[in-house]
Amino acid sequence: MFAHNNKIVDYVKQAIFAAVQIKKHLKLPVTLITSDQAHLNTHYKKQATIFDQVIDIKEHSTNQIKDFYNGAEHKIKDQWKNHLRSTAYELSPYDETIVMDTDYIVGNNNLSKCFESNQDFLIHQKSIYINYFNKPEWKIKYISETGMVMYWATVFYFKKTPRVKHLFNLIQHIKDNWDFYRFTWQIHEPNFRNDFAFSMAIHMLNGHQKGVWPQCLPDSLYYITDRDKADKFEQDCWTVSLYNTQGYTKTLAKNINLHVMNKFSLDNIINSGILK
Amino acid sequence: MTEQGFCIFAQHNDQTDYVRQAYALAMSIKTHMPDSKTCLITNVNIAKNIKDVFDHVIDIPGTDDAEGQDWKIQNRYKIYHATPFKHSIILDADMLILSDISHWWTFLKNYKMYFTSAVKNYRDEFNQNDYYRKTFTSNQLPNLYCGVHYYQRCKENEHFIQLLQYIVRGHSQFYKKFTPKHTQNWCSMDVNVSIASKILGITEKITSQVPYVTFTHMKPHLQDWQNVPDHWMKKVNVYYDDKANIKIDNFRQQGVLHYVENEFLTDDLLKTIEKRYYESVN
Numbered sequence: 001m002f003a004h005n006n007k008i009v010d011y012v013k014q015a016i017f018a019a020v021q022i023k024k025h026l027k028l029p030v031t032l033i034t035s036d037q038a039h040l041n042t043h044y045k046k047q048a049t050i051f052d053q054v055i056d057i058k059e060h061s062t063n064q065i066k067d068f069y070n071g072a073e074h075k076i077k078d079q080w081k082n083h084l085r086s087t088a089y090e091l092s093p094y095d096e097t098i099v100m101d102t103d104y105i106v107g108n109n110n111l112s113k114c115f116e117s118n119q120d121f122l123i124h125q126k127s128i129y130i131n132y133f134n135k136p137e138w139k140i141k142y143i144s145e146t147g148m149v150m151y152w153a154t155v156f157y158f159k160k161t162p163r164v165k166h167l168f169n170l171i172q173h174i175k176d177n178w179d180f181y182r183f184t185w186q187i188h189e190p191n192f193r194n195d196f197a198f199s200m201a202i203h204m205l206n207g208h209q210k211g212v213w214p215q216c217l218p219d220s221l222y223y224i225t226d227r228d229k230a231d232k233f234e235q236d237c238w239t240v241s242l243y244n245t246q247g248y249t250k251t252l253a254k255n256i257n258l259h260v261m262n263k264f265s266l267d268n269i270i271n272s273g274i275l276k
Numbered sequence: 277m278t279e280q281g282f283c284i285f286a287q288h289n290d291q292t293d294y295v296r297q298a299y300a301l302a303m304s305i306k307t308h309m310p311d312s313k314t315c316l317i318t319n320v321n322i323a324k325n326i327k328d329v330f331d332h333v334i335d336i337p338g339t340d341d342a343e344g345q346d347w348k349i350q351n352r353y354k355i356y357h358a359t360p361f362k363h364s365i366i367l368d369a370d371m372l373i374l375s376d377i378s379h380w381w382t383f384l385k386n387y388k389m390y391f392t393s394a395v396k397n398y399r400d401e402f403n404q405n406d407y408y409r410k411t412f413t414s415n416q417l418p419n420l421y422c423g424v425h426y427y428q429r430c431k432e433n434e435h436f437i438q439l440l441q442y443i444v445r446g447h448s449q450f451y452k453k454f455t456p457k458h459t460q461n462w463c464s465m466d467v468n469v470s471i472a473s474k475i476l477g478i479t480e481k482i483t484s485q486v487p488y489v490t491f492t493h494m495k496p497h498l499q500d501w502q503n504v505p506d507h508w509m510k511k512v513n514v515y516y517d518d519k520a521n522i523k524i525d526n527f528r529q530q531g532v533l534h535y536v537e538n539e540f541l542t543d544d545l546l547k548t549i550e551k552r553y554y555e556s557v558n
Contacts, residue, residue, distance in 0.1 A: 142500075146499075146511060146512050146525045147525075148526075149399070184526065203526075208526055208527060208528040209400060209527065209528045
């Protein structure tokens with residue numbers, strides 16, 4: 001996992017929570033790659049033992065700003081530090097690695113099947129928004145109106161093979177030349193986004209054509225957006241308030257791997273749970 | 277009679293130079309499948325350099341069933357009788373072959389005739405969008421495309437061709453009866469063959485749910501865009517290298533590309549196709 005704090009989101013804290021869930025369900029060693037090791041050691045000395053390894057890296061300066069929503073009503077602008085995902089191949093201490101966002105919370109052991117696969121790279125091409133009432137608004141199939149199919153870099157699995165090394169080199173190259181690539185693919189938003197860079201790199205490695213590589217992870221990518229709220233998490237069961245034009249609808253979601261995009265409500269859950 | 281080959285039908289009209297398109301298509305066939313035979317069926321006197329690209333150039337037989345029509349498709353059923361091949365793949369003129377499709381022959385020889393029933397967009401995705409096919413979906417017609425089809429010269433097919441001739445000549449009456457909803461007021465060979473197939477109850481014998489024989493169809497509403505322009509070339513760019521390998525908006529195109537819009541085949545692209553063709557035959 002990668003964690004780089006900004007002024008409003010404590011990604012290191014999220015990583016601790018995510019690691020607890022990984023240990024519980026996947027029983028895998030966890031490495032944290034962070035530019036905030038001092039923060040980890042100062043504020044979470046006791047909890048930091050959940051990590052088998054912490055790799056300290058330099059903070060990557062970025063001018064990227066984005067809106068962080070806390071439900072539909074509140075938003076705050078802050079830095080978005082997502083530039084180091086492309087170093088996963090180089091920095092991972094493992095032959096086989098699952099990389100995941102710190103706000104992707106494991107609730108079952110489905111991903112352990114990755115390690116039985118003969119594939120060198122597995123990633124989600126489809127995502128499922130659990131808010132049925134708002135689905136059409138969040139239908140994301142392509143990276144742009146005319147571009148290629150979207151892959152989600154939220155969670156992915158890789159083995160260290162020459163092809164995967166090429167993939168990460170290419171992602172790095174796309175990141176380094178982001179403006180060129182986003183204009184080429186008619187992406188309007190200026191912020192670098194890993195999902196887009198991964199999608200472009202996969203498309204290019206497939207010879208600018210649809211290919212049979214990579215295959216999908218052995219799971220579904222469920223998510224709630226930052227307009228929704230995560231209210232409670234107990235015994236691997238989420239209580240979430242899903243936003244729609246009439247307000248919020250409460251829903252339970254049990255034993256799923258969930259991408260919780262609302263960082264603030266995730267933070268509240270962590271504070272009232274493992275850090276209580 | 278030659279065993280197998282590709283047939284292209286090009287009847288002159290005032291809007292589109294179908295012979296020029298057929299010329300590009302024939303060169304693209306020979307580039308990727310040098311041993312293939314090609315036949316142009318046309319009513320146009322063509323220049324020697326164009327004629328030389330084809331193995332056969334044949335006049336459209338009989339009287340002109342498309343006289344006075346802008347879109348001259350009424351004579352297309354005659355391809356079956358005109359083709360010099362025992363096994364023919366018939367292609368629309370506004371297509372290009374961008375990779376070797378000779379493996380199709382093995383598949384197609386399992387059939388007496390075959391029509392494509394699923395087409396792709398430039399992203400290589402099959403699209404179920406019925407924007408252009410309301411008359412098919414609302415009248416339960418089989419979803420057949422003539423853009424790429426196959427005939428074997430055999431007795432079993434003659435009944436179908438005869439019926440097709442009746443439908444072409446009386447298409448208004450047939451459309452009223454078989455397509456009462458979203459009735460088209462122009463003669464369409466796709467509709468004609470679908471009606472013929474429905475009448476004879478042979479759809480399962482002349483197409484397949486496995487979309488092995490297919491083509492990329494560039495009509496704008498098939499491209500899975502939210503904002504659809506009237507011409508696809510207004511939305512995405514076309515790129516090609518000196519080998520006439522084509523990309524549409526950074527998607528490398530393979531197989532059969534049905535480019536639809538005449539503006540696609542620029543003089544420069546045609547020259548590039550010519551150059552690659554002469555490199556491959558010399």
